[in-house]
Amino acid sequence: MSIADFGRVIGHESRVAMLQALMGGVALSASELAWHAGVTNQTATSHLNELVNAKLLYRRKCGRFHYYEINGDSVASTIEKIASGIPVKDGRDFRRNVKPELKKARFCYDHLAGELGVEISRILVQIEALVLYQDSFHLPETEHPIYRTVGIDLSEIRKSRRLLCPRCVDWTERLPHVAGAVGAAIAAKMVESGFIVRSRNERSVKITRSGRFFLIDKLGLSASFFV
Amino acid sequence: MSIADFGRVIGHESRVAMLQALMGGVALSASELAWHAGVTNQTATSHLNELVNAKLLYRRKCGRFHYYEINGDSVASTIEKIASGIPVKDGRDFRRNVKPELKKARFCYDHLAGELGVEISRILVQIEALVLYQDSFHLPETEHPIYRTVGIDLSEIRKSRRLLCPRCVDWTERLPHVAGAVGAAIAAKMVESGFIVRSRNERSVKITRSGRFFLIDKLGLSASFFV
DNA sequence: AATTTATTTCGACGTTCATCGAAATATATC
DNA sequence: GATATATTTCGATGAACGTCGAAATAAATT
Incomplete structure (x- = not known):
């Protein structure tokens, strides 16, 4: 070529x-x-x-x-x-110009991205509900109870031919968030439970009051995340 | 960008x-x-x-x-x-398919390329009529008599705003030949003297009998070059 | 078997790109 | 000053490219 x-x-x-x-x-x-x-x-x-x-x-x-x-x-x-x-015309860091609401939480296709997507992924790894191994997410061999808590049946998801939890690189955070069947299931269940709602522009996401409670109480997100 | x-x-x-x-x-x-x-x-x-x-x-x-x-x-x-x-679709060396007459001697814009262009450049360096310094051709400080022999007045050429002797990389030989005012003057003078003639397709060049004599006798090209 | 989801195919439409003849401009040369 | 050479500008033309609505196909799910 x-x-x-x-x-x-x-x-x-x-x-x-x-x-x-x-x-x-x-x-x-x-x-x-x-x-x-x-x-x-x-x-x-x-x-x-x-x-x-x-x-x-x-x-x-x-x-x-x-x-x-x-x-x-x-x-x-x-x-x-x-x-x-390559020579750049404009060296400005494009991330400076991202709308705050897109940076905070948004959909990336059908899973969560932004600070929320990254933080959820980080905590799932921390509590060993996900394993970050050689730059890839994996489900642990023993099913972590957090999925049931959220209302996700992993055994059903495992039947899918879709990749379970590929790593998606967040273009605003430059850190990974979880995509695939697991990422989509987490996002879908949070919408269904009223924890998050899509904004009118279909990209950014608002965290509801009950969502805030859930994320702090059940997932262990820091309260400072919501400042 | x-x-x-x-x-x-x-x-x-x-x-x-x-x-x-x-x-x-x-x-x-x-x-x-x-x-x-x-x-x-x-x-x-x-x-x-x-x-x-x-x-x-x-x-x-x-x-x-x-x-x-x-x-x-x-x-x-x-x-x-x-x-x-980048991945290649076709790894063949494109040089294999060059017509022999184009490989041997041809014009590159207004100066000589191919085996002839490269060999003339090499010999000019060898006899110190050109200096190859840091991957660039230069004229020596003392004018070499070969230019007068060929009928080229370097003092006139030096007045030109055109670059004198940039190095042009030969795409068939992958070795340098001399371009610029000097390269053009050499080619023009060889045409004028009947040593070379342009072929009908305007790219390849034929070396005449007198050209062959001149290149061997005056420039010192090896007779095997013309086999 | 019917329906849904993921993806592809088909075809139309509008935009972008690369070309060069003719003419003009800038810089020599005679 | 007239002519020649190097390069650019202008405008027209045709080809290439990227888009998506509608429909079709393949692989699930219900």
């Missing part, structure tokens, strides 16, 4: 957003990547086909889910080199 | 051809780069403006000549990283 072909493939924000979402070796599904790129699934399919044909991404099917990952270290390091080596 | 912007800028063969012609730190003029890219000067101007705006190239004027060079080591190393790190 020539330099020009490579340039052409990465020369669009949608494809770059997908690549960046996958940096760090995680696998994400087509719909999740469509969300990250801010396009419809049809457009995402078109872009993903190009990335796979260019051998930048690797695709594997798992039931009806199509998972994509970066195709090797050399691709990742090339993207990193471009990101770090 | 974002990854996508960078990708878009290098995502066309014409701009990549210009960047590649400039790898190694040489400076080439707009018309020379148009030639390398295989486009008209108007098209080249458009592309060069983009490369300069993206801060990949640096432009400086010298009289009516506009010279371009790679804008720093980080740009060069990023391009090299892309060239070496």
